Amino acid sequence: MKTVNQKAWFFVLPVLALVAFNALIPLMTVVNYSVQETFGDNLFFWQGLDWFEQLLRSDRFHAALGRQFLFTGMILAIEVPLGIAIALAMPRKGFWVPVFLVIMALPMLIPWNVIGAMWNIFTLPGIGLLGYLMNETLGIPYNMTQDPVAAWITVVVMDVWHWTSLVVLLCYAGLVSIPDAYYQAARIDGASSWKVFRYIQLPKMRTVLTIAILLRFMDSFNIYTEPFVLTGGGPGNSTTLLSIDLVKIALGQFDLGPAAAMSLIYFAITLLVSWLFYTLMTREQAK
Amino acid sequence: MSIELRGVVKRIGAITHIKPTTLTLEAGRFNVLLGATGSGKTSLIKLMAGLDPVAEGTILMGGRDVTRLSPQKRNISLVHQFFVNYPHMTVFENIASPLRVAGMAKSEIEDRVREAAALLQLTPMLQRRPQELSGGQQQRTALARAIVKQSQAVFLDEPLANLDYKLREELRDQLPELFAGRGAVVVYATSEPEEALMLGGSTALMDDGRVVQFGPTAEIYRHPANLTAASVFSNPPINRAQIVKRGDEARLNADTAWTLTGAAAALADGPYTVAIRPNYVLPARTETATVPLNGRVLITEISGSDSSAHFSIGEENWVSLAHGVHSYEIGADHRFFMDPSKCFYFGPDGTLAA
Structure with missing residues (x-):
């Protein structure tokens, strides 16, 4: 007879408990809110899928979702090529390596709300360094609290400043792991530097690049703190990204039902797009 | 074809990696560089390949001064100890890569690649990628790339060191005939005295960045010129x-x-x-x-x-x-x-x- 050791369950229990507390229970609470109307004194009324339907038809949600995709698309289109370029330009050995690495890591070490506050002051017309330089010295009107285009540029530039380093560091790690022998082979073959990049460096960076793009997608799609501190979603609703809108509904209006429904849709989109990215980018390798 | 080194020196910073070396390597036989790790075999190969600058002296290939020539212009091939292939290209494209860079006609590339692949028993793997091959097949791909090019000189830097025992013997037996009659100078670096004896040809014994003795392999095995040469050419130690x-x-x-x-x-x-x-x-x-x-x-x-x-x-x-x-x-x-x-x-x- 086969002996079964039931003690093994005790080793799984802590993980189960932990995951239940930090993921499953909160998620189920949100699911619970999303199908009910909530009043004070813990009064709940069953609503079914009404909130979802309402949300998917709401122009406000469509606009926020559009802004969100625009933002994420823009920062990916800038940060990925820029990160690769900087990683390629960084020294591979010698005295400057640690210096560059520390400089690169610095923006990522600053707390997110501090970054928002920093850029807020930095861009204030008349006071901030950038705001003063643009308006007073160069004579270019620049006020991100009033001009939606300026607000967008500022939010995007801030994110590029904050997060390009992540792409740089991951790509750099991929680059330094390429043995010298590959470059020697390329020199003997007489390959141009574009061919070295295309046929040696890019394929060798592929795995880390997949991770970098995934991380940047998820982080930028869920971004909240920095733009909230910087613009508060304004001027008007021009920089109200999904998460900012979500918090407005949940805490500003205290519409827990619609907010919960929005959270779930938001979560599903992030999950779906991440999965798509990952499958597309690893499919080629699996072949 | 021959490679002639005249008083060649390699220096990096204040450190001398290759002390003044004069040596003539001929085509038509294996030229073995035998020495322990760090004795300067790879450094010497890199100088001949043009991958590192020569501090002093001149290098002639077929009578032509190539001392300052880039590796590409020397028309050479190099096979490393570990398997260097372009990772996302198929075996066919890998073998064809030096010919593509040289701008050869498509049909001729096809013929040459097929011939090299047949010689190295790679024909069934031509459409696969390097990662899907065993170590021996990966190294055979690198060797095929070296012979397909019909270069003037082929440098093999411990090409069998990372293969298992069985494959090593198999490939070592094939090597001399692979390069026979190609007219290229074949330089083979190894740290194993047995390997030098099996490959025959000529051997240059290296120690501390110097060639301590050079001559027909069997000859210098029987008559080491000095104590260092005797020590280099013995395993276990003399x-x-x-x-x-x-x-x-x-x-x-x-x-x-x-x-x-x-x-x-x-x-x-x-x-x-x-x-x-x-x-x-x-x-x-x-x-x-x-x-x-x-x-x-x-x-x-x-x-x-x-x-x-x-x-x-x-x-x-x-x-x-x-x-x-x-x-x-x-x-x-x-x-x-x-x-x-x-x-x-x-x-x-x-x-x-x-």
């Missing part, structure tokens, strides 16, 4: 000890002495260093191994069908290497026998006396 020669007697210590014959007997009296390969120091007396050595067994090893024993005579450590499985008692006294006709005698300056 046994060496101080003796005193008086008349026709060579005396190692109070217990051991033997009678010198031939050229050794004609040497002037005085101190010499005797060196003898471990395979001429045996655990029992034979017809030729007649000189008894009283030692104390330190370590024993059996590898394949050979037994080796490390033993001490006074302060000196010796090694015996014998066919068959022999058992020794560690720490016990044992009488070994050496073949006096296989001894090399080196003078006080380290050069071969007899």
Whole structure:
């Protein structure tokens, strides 16, 4: 007879408990809110899928979702090529390596709300360094609290400043792991530097690049703190990204039902797009 | 074709990696660079390939000065110790890559690649990628890339070091015929004396950034020019000890002495260093191994069908290497026998006396 050791369950229990507390229970609470109307004194009324339907038809949600995709698309289109370029330009050995690495890591070490506050002051017309330089010295009107285009540029530039380093560091790690022998082979073959990049460096960076793009997608799609501190979603609703809108509904209006429904849709989109990215980018390798 | 080095020196910063080296490597035979790790084999190859700058001296290829020429213009191939292939290209594209860069016609590329692949038994793998191949197949792909190009010189830098034993033997047997009749200078770096002997051709013994001896492989195995050359070309390490020669007697210590014959007997009296390969120091007396050595067994090893024993005579450590499985008692006294006709005698300056 086969002996079964039931003690093994005790080793799984802590993980189960932990995951239940930090993921499953909160998620189920949100699911619970999303199908009910909530009043004070813990009064709940069953609503079914009404909130979802309402949300998917709401122009406000469509606009926020559009802004969100625009933002994420823009920062990916800038940060990925820029990160690769900087990683390629960084020294591979010698005295400057640690210096560059520390400089690169610095923006990522600053707390997110501090970054928002920093850029807020930095861009204030008349006071901030950038705001003063643009308006007073160069004579270019620049006020991100009033001009939606300026607000967008500022939010995007801030994110590029904050997060390009992540792409740089991951790509750099991929680059330094390429043995010298590959470059020697390329020199003997007489390959141009574009061919070295295309046929040696890019394929060798592929795995880390997949991770970098995934991380940047998820982080930028869920971004909240920095733009909230910087613009508060304004001027008007021009920089109200999904998460900012979500918090407005949940805490500003205290519409827990619609907010919960929005959270779930938001979560599903992030999950779906991440999965798509990952499958597309690893499919080629699996072949 | 030939490669001629004239007083070539390589320096990086204040460190000299290759000391002034003059050497002529010919096509039509294997040119082996034999030396321990760090002796300068790879450095010398990189100089010849043009991957590192030459500090002093000149390099001629086929009579043409190539000292300042880029690797691409030297028309060479290089195969590394570890398998270097373009990761996301198929085996076919990998082999074809040097021809594509050279701008060759498509149909000719196809013919040449197929021919090289057939030679290296890669035909069934042509559409696969390097990661899907075994180590041996990956290295064969790299070799195919080296031969498809029909270069003037092929540098093989310990190409078999990362392969398992069986594949290594297989590929080593194929190598000489792969390059035979191609008219390229083949340079083969290895750290294993056996490999140099098996490949034949000529061997340059390297030590500390210098070529200590160069000549036909069998010739320099039989007549090492000096103590360093004798040490480089021996595995396990050659046994060496101080003796005193008086008349026709060579005396190692109070217990051991033997009678010198031939050229050794004609040497002037005085101190010499005797060196003898471990395979001429045996655990029992034979017809030729007649000189008894009283030692104390330190370590024993059996590898394949050979037994080796490390033993001490006074302060000196010796090694015996014998066919068959022999058992020794560690720490016990044992009488070994050496073949006096296989001894090399080196003078006080380290050069071969007899």
